[in-house]
Amino acid sequence: MYIKTSQLEKEKYISENLSEIKSRFFANISHEFRTPLTLIKSPIQSLQNEIKDENQHNKLNLIDVNANRMLELVDQLLELSKIDSGNLKLILKDGNISSFFHLIIEPFDFQAKENQLDFSYTIEKTTDNHLFDKDVIEKIVTNLISNAFKYSSKNEAIRFRAAVENSNLKIVVSNANSEIKKEDLPKIFERFYQRNETNSGVGIGLALVKELVDLYQGTVRTSLENGELSFIVNLPLTVTIENAVVIQSKLATPTIENSIDNETELPILLIADDNAEIRSVLREIFKTDYRILEAKDGEEALQVALKEIPDCIISDVMMPKMDGFEFTKQTKNNELTSFIPVILLTAKTSDEAH
Numbered sequence: 001m002y003i004k005t006s007q008l009e010k011e012k013y014i015s016e017n018l019s020e021i022k023s024r025f026f027a028n029i030s031h032e033f034r035t036p037l038t039l040i041k042s043p044i045q046s047l048q049n050e051i052k053d054e055n056q057h058n059k060l061n062l063i064d065v066n067a068n069r070m071l072e073l074v075d076q077l078l079e080l081s082k083i084d085s086g087n088l089k090l091i092l093k094d095g096n097i098s099s100f101f102h103l104i105i106e107p108f109d110f111q112a113k114e115n116q117l118d119f120s121y122t123i124e125k126t127t128d129n130h131l132f133d134k135d136v137i138e139k140i141v142t143n144l145i146s147n148a149f150k151y152s153s154k155n156e157a158i159r160f161r162a163a164v165e166n167s168n169l170k171i172v173v174s175n176a177n178s179e180i181k182k183e184d185l186p187k188i189f190e191r192f193y194q195r196n197e198t199n200s201g202v203g204i205g206l207a208l209v210k211e212l213v214d215l216y217q218g219t220v221r222t223s224l225e226n227g228e229l230s231f232i233v234n235l236p237l238t239v240t241i242e243n244a245v246v247i248q249s250k251l252a253t254p255t256i257e258n259s260i261d262n263e264t265e266l267p268i269l270l271i272a273d274d275n276a277e278i279r280s281v282l283r284e285i286f287k288t289d290y291r292i293l294e295a296k297d298g299e300e301a302l303q304v305a306l307k308e309i310p311d312c313i314i315s316d317v318m319m320p321k322m323d324g325f326e327f328t329k330q331t332k333n334n335e336l337t338s339f340i341p342v343i344l345l346t347a348k349t350s351d352e353a354h
Contacts, residue, residue, distance in 0.1 A: 033074045041067045076204050079139065083211045089335055090216065090244035092131040093309055097169065098123050101162045103267070104138055108145050108160075116154045124163040130237045131246060132169065134311075135339055136212050137235070141171060143205040144231050148175035157228075168218075169235040177229035185222045209233075217241050245336060247309050266291045267311035272301035272327065273345070274319045282314060298322025302330050305337050317346040 044064050051057055079088070101123045112119030141160075148158045156176040163170050180188065189210035209231075213220045218235035239246050269290035271282050274297055283292050293308060295301035299321040305313065313331070317324040324344050331337040 033070070037067055037071050037074065041071075073204070076143075076208050079208055080204065080211060083215060088215060088243075090133045090136060090241060091247060091309055091336060092133055092239060092241070092244050093247040094129050094131055095134065096126060096129050097132060097162070097164060098126045100132075100134060100137075101141070104141050105145075105160065108149070111149070112158070115149075117149060117152060117158060118155055119149075119158045119160075121160040122162075126164050130164070130169075131239055132235075132237060133216070133244075136216060137169075140209050140212050140233060141173075143209050144171070144173040144233075147205055148173055151180075152176060164237065167237050169233075169237055171233040171235070172230060174228050174230040176227055177224065180224065180229055182224050185224060188222060189220075215243065247307070247336075268293060268308060270295065270301060270304055270308070270310040270313045271315075272296075272298065272313065272319065272324070273316040275316070278316070278345075298324065298327035298330075301327055305331055305340065306334065309336060310340060313340055313342045315342060315344055317344050 041064065044060055044067065048057065048060050048064065051060065105121050105123070109119060109121070111117075141162075145158075145160060152158050152175045158175045159173070161170075161172040189206050210220055213233055213235065216235045218233060220231060220233045223230045223232065267290055269286055270293045271279050271286075272295045273279050273282070276296070279294050279296075283294070286292060290312070293304055293310060295304050297320045298315075301313070301315060301319075302322065304310075315324040315327055319327070322330075324346075328342045328344065331340060331342060
């Protein structure tokens with residue numbers, strides 16, 4: 001018995017170490033891919049604005065589309081590596097779910113019209129606010145709808161529905177399907193599942209959906225009826241979820257010059273700059289598209305970012321107490337704010353910046 005137990009423990013130890021090594025490998029290689037991909041995209045976008053020849057422009061668009069796709073895959077690998085290593089936490093923040101879903105669906109509605117896809121959606125309106133993780137839910141919805149778009153042809157119906165039912169969020173994405181069979185359903189959430197050698201496989205998008213739903217302590221199931229494939233997701237809208245951090249956005253924050261109006265479901269923009277006139281100009285530019293928060297130095301900005309978890313940050317480089325570089329470093333090293341995009345502004349010339 002002692003030998004058997006010892007062998008089991010050894011196998012468990014090896015398995016855990018292999019899992020950790022694999023996660024670290026995916027994280028490292030994903031970071032390595034991200035930099036050259038970004039450097040590829042930047043000159044492509046510049047050339048798209050300069051080149052007028054339609055044939056060359058189409059080729060550049062094709063490169064750009066595929067570079068975006070590779071960036072999406074890299075981001076998915078990074079997300080999976082965070083989950084595998086146990087470093088991904090839920091950030092539960094107060095907001096209106098129905099308004100939030102309309103923001104997610106809008107670009108898909110535009111894409112469907114551009115590609116002549118039969119896309120319809122039903123989002124049941126909710127008057128109450130709930131605590132939920134915007135980033136995780138957006139990734140779940142985006143991957144499911146993108147998957148439906150990928151495997152649908154013109155005039156084939158794609159449907160999306162979202163509703164709050166008994167303190168649970170229910171999401172349903174359906175599309176006509178001719179490739180997936182019922183025997184494939186138990187394996188559809190496996191990473192890079194491929195039914196046969198001629199099939200392109202499902203990649204990692206659906207695997208990421210399953211991992212995120214599990215992190216949320218929810219459920220996801222599939223059904224295939226009358227040629228229609230459906231994904232049904234149920235997520236709890238409670239504060240008792242493990243590995244969740246609750247952000248109490250209703251609390252007063254002394255560094256916020258513009259109070260948050262919970263009735264206006266716009267993304268939150270934090271502007272950090274020691275120059276009040278610059279903050280005023282930026283506020284005027286973005287006030288119709290964002291709810292604006294302001295901070296007059298890096299330390300205040302960090303406090304606001306940790307309390308309110310904005311969707312985007314615009315920061316000056318030269319600020320008292322904490323400059324923009326240190327502020328960005330602090331936000332990227334904190335699990336609560338590491339995912340927030342930061343735009344740094346500087347009045348220096350390119351020569352001075354070097």
